[in-house]
Amino acid sequence: MPKSTHKKTQKIAEDKMTHKEKAKSLYEEGDVEGSIGEYRAALREDPSDAASKKALADLLSDEDRLSEAIVEYRALIEIDASDPCAHFGLCDACHKKGMIDEALVEIKESIRLRPGWPFYHNKKGMLLEEKSDIEGAIKEYEEAIRIKPDFTVASERLSRLNAIRKNVKRQGAAAGTSGPGRLKKHDNDRD
Numbered sequence: 001m002p003k004s005t006h007k008k009t010q011k012i013a014e015d016k017m018t019h020k021e022k023a024k025s026l027y028e029e030g031d032v033e034g035s036i037g038e039y040r041a042a043l044r045e046d047p048s049d050a051a052s053k054k055a056l057a058d059l060l061s062d063e064d065r066l067s068e069a070i071v072e073y074r075a076l077i078e079i080d081a082s083d084p085c086a087h088f089g090l091c092d093a094c095h096k097k098g099m100i101d102e103a104l105v106e107i108k109e110s111i112r113l114r115p116g117w118p119f120y121h122n123k124k125g126m127l128l129e130e131k132s133d134i135e136g137a138i139k140e141y142e143e144a145i146r147i148k149p150d151f152t153v154a155s156e157r158l159s160r161l162n163a164i165r166k167n168v169k170r171q172g173a174a175a176g177t178s179g180p181g182r183l184k185k186h187d188n189d190r191d
Contacts, residue, residue: 032063050083053072054076054085057072088106100127118145122151129157141154
């Protein structure tokens with residue numbers, strides 16, 4: 001086939017592609033900015049397109065453009081507040097940005113919307129651990145493992161925290177104190 005015919009065929013195929021298809025294709029080619037532009041074009045055509053909004057938010061988060069990702073996840077939640085993945089995406093972007101309290105609010109909402117998902121409990125455990133709530137983190141890792149017994153990451157985190165807890169208790173006993181030592185008690189609140 002002559003080059004001019006191939007280019008015409010390719011142009012026709014490109015014209016028939018939707019913005020979402022173009023965005024995916026550009027991303028696969030390594031053109032992140034082009035992909036973002038196509039998702040934004042799809043959203044100009046249909047601002048309530050949750051799939052494009054989520055794809056854009058996920059892409060921005062993956063590219064560590066966290067402030068932009070947070071804006072897009074919040075807009076996605078405005079479109080569909082019942083989507084636990086939207087809350088989880090916002091949680092993850094907030095976590096990456098160091099916004100632990102905001103991330104906790106969103107992971108609690110993800111768990112409320114989809115309580116049997118072990119990865120949400122694991123993430124909540126990670127967030128609680130960052131807030132030095134070791135007992136709360138342990139409970140979340142235990143819940144993740146209860147739901148998914150072969151959840152290696154949660155098992156490893158739980159083992160590490162149990163070792164820390166033992167060491168703190170041992171140090172407290174040596175110092176003549178009793179109780180959990182430096183461990184913060186968990187309020188057992190899962191909202």
